[in-house]
Amino acid sequence: xxxxxxxxxxxxxxxxxxxxxxxxxxxxxxxxxxxxxxxxxxxxxxxxxxxxxxxxxxxxxxxxxxxxxxxxxxxxxxxxxxxxxxxxxxxxxxxxxxxxxxxxxxxxxxxxxxxxxxxxxxxxxxxxxxxxxxxxxxxxxxxxxxxxxxxxxxxxxxxxxxxxxxxxxxxxxxxxxxxxxxxxxxxxxxxxxxxxxxxxxxxxxxxxxxxxxxxxxxxxxxxxxxxxxxxxxxxxxxxxxxxxxxxxxxxxxxxxxxx
Ligand code: SF4
Numbered sequence: 001x002x003x004x005x006x007x008x009x010x011x012x013x014x015x016x017x018x019x020x021x022x023x024x025x026x027x028x029x030x031x032x033x034x035x036x037x038x039x040x041x042x043x044x045x046x047x048x049x050x051x052x053x054x055x056x057x058x059x060x061x062x063x064x065x066x067x068x069x070x071x072x073x074x075x076x077x078x079x080x081x082x083x084x085x086x087x088x089x090x091x092x093x094x095x096x097x098x099x100x101x102x103x104x105x106x107x108x109x110x111x112x113x114x115x116x117x118x119x120x121x122x123x124x125x126x127x128x129x130x131x132x133x134x135x136x137x138x139x140x141x142x143x144x145x146x147x148x149x150x151x152x153x154x155x156x157x158x159x160x161x162x163x164x165x166x167x168x169x170x171x172x173x174x175x176x177x178x179x180x181x182x183x184x185x186x187x188x189x190x191x192x193x194x195x196x197x198x199x200x201x202x203x204x205x206x207x208x209x210x211x212x213x214x215x216x217x218x219x220x221x222x223x224x225x226x227x228x229x230x231x232x233x234x235x236x237x238x239x240x241x242x243x244x245x246x247x248x249x250x251x252x253x254x255x256x257x258x259x
Pocket of ligand 1: 045046047048049051052053054055059093094095125
């Protein structure tokens with residue numbers, strides 16, 4: 001049975017967002033991604049991806065993590081960035097566009113420290129921004145912000161199969177890119193390509209081109225990381241990635257068969 005990610009998002013927000021702008025996080029850490037970045041791992045998502053490496057936190061949002069105010073999150077991110085010499089800070093783990101007022105307050109905190117040169121990368125599945133164009137307009141005032149929209153599958157059918165959500169929300173992810181670009185926000189597409197054939201990727205690129213002719217050249221491909229818990233969930237779901245990442249070597253492995 002598929003779910004509506006907007007309704008699911010509201011239920012998750014009841015567990016991870018507070019009226020005083022605090023949001024739940026379960027970890028703050030340095031990361032090797034983007035050549036080194038400082039990361040806050042949030043709790044809670046409006047999707048339920050079978051390959052989610054943060055599944056444990058996102059499937060039990062009431063039980064996992066602690067509440068932090070936007071300023072606490074910003075301070076921790078900048079402290080890690082300063083200690084490691086990183087210029088990039090980001091929120092990962094869960095979906096950062098849930099608890100919207102918390103996110104805006106965090107961006108304001110970081111924006112007031114732009115002299116330090118950090119860039120904030122907002123990694124999102126795009127559902128909220130795709131459904132509500134005003135969200136994209138709200139982000140336009142943050143000039144050191146890059147929004148990376150990670151699209152979960154080449155087609156609505158694959159999206160639904162890997163996320164559990166209603167297939168029509170696949171289009172919301174593309175609409176998020178459109179809304180962001182129209183609002184003047186720097187945006188980049190990413191695609192979870194593990195379950196796509198070459199033809200699927202070609203058709204997906206054509207869809208991206210319809211949104212904006214420059215988007216195909218900006219596309220990053222993401223592949224499922226085969227952590228043991230992810231392998232087990234894939235097995236139970238009967239899903240076989242064509243290409244995936246082996247977490248022991250961080251190399252790509254192929255030949256699992258079609259999805
Ligand atoms: S959108 Fe990201 S955080 Fe949410 S379930 Fe999927 S992989 Fe996990």
